[in-house]
Amino acid sequence: MADSSKIVLDDKNNGEEIEIDPSVLEVIMGIAAEKVDGVAEMHGNVRSGINWVLGREDLRRGVEIRVNEDGDLIADVYVGLEAGCNVPKIAKDLQKSLRQQVLQMTDLTLKEINVHVIGLVFPEEEEQDDSGTSQLFSDIDEKDKNESTRES
Template identity: 80%
Template sequence: MADSSKIVLDDKNNGEEIEIDSSVLEVIMGIAAEKVDGVAAMHGNVKSGINRVLGRENRGKGIVIKLDDDHNLISDVYVSFEAGSYVPKVAMDLQKSLRQQVLQMTDLVLKEINVHVTGLVFPDDPEEQQDNRGTSQLFSDIDEKSKNESTPES
């Protein structure tokens, strides 16, 4: 291995090798993680925060890839889930999706995928607020009838 951030794929038959930078795997996994239902956001480190401030998109934020002593790939994923999600199911779906995507694109097998849930994200968009107002409109007819009945006719 040339450097600790490179993962080498050897072809024993032809004597060829392919080097994959760990940041490429982080990007692959970051994109796959964002597509899993229940995942709200990925959490990066200081470097990804600086990149965001500078306007650079960092698709691999929240993913850390390392090799253990036996050269097995281990990944740590730092993520926030949507509030109301069933955490064990979303975490298992996330592990399955990441494992499958890395295998499909690189033919590498992840030995471990450790999911670290760093928070929950509650819906705060205007559509949610409109839905809440929409339920009050369900009973607006009743309110208008009661107002009309309580007003004395002249």
């Protein structure tokens, strides 16, 4: 590896090198992670929070790539899962999907994919109907109207 901030792919047959910035892998993995069933959201860090405040979409949000001492790629993925899902199954599906995407697009193999479940996301309840309460009070309103019409 020439530079610790770049991942270098060597073609030993003709001596060519391709440098890949880790943020490219983070974007690939971020997009792939959002497509896995059961993943509700990606959790980012301060950088992605600032980008969100500024109105920029951060596609690498929730993914961190690093290279260990042996030159192996290690990924940490921070997700929020849908409540009621099978957490171990979704984590395995997530690892499988991310490993395949990175291998397919860059020919790199991830040594580890650590899935950090930050929380569970509960489905938004439908906009609450006030019809249940309005029906309760509509009877009272009807009685009031009837009584006021009787008095007049």
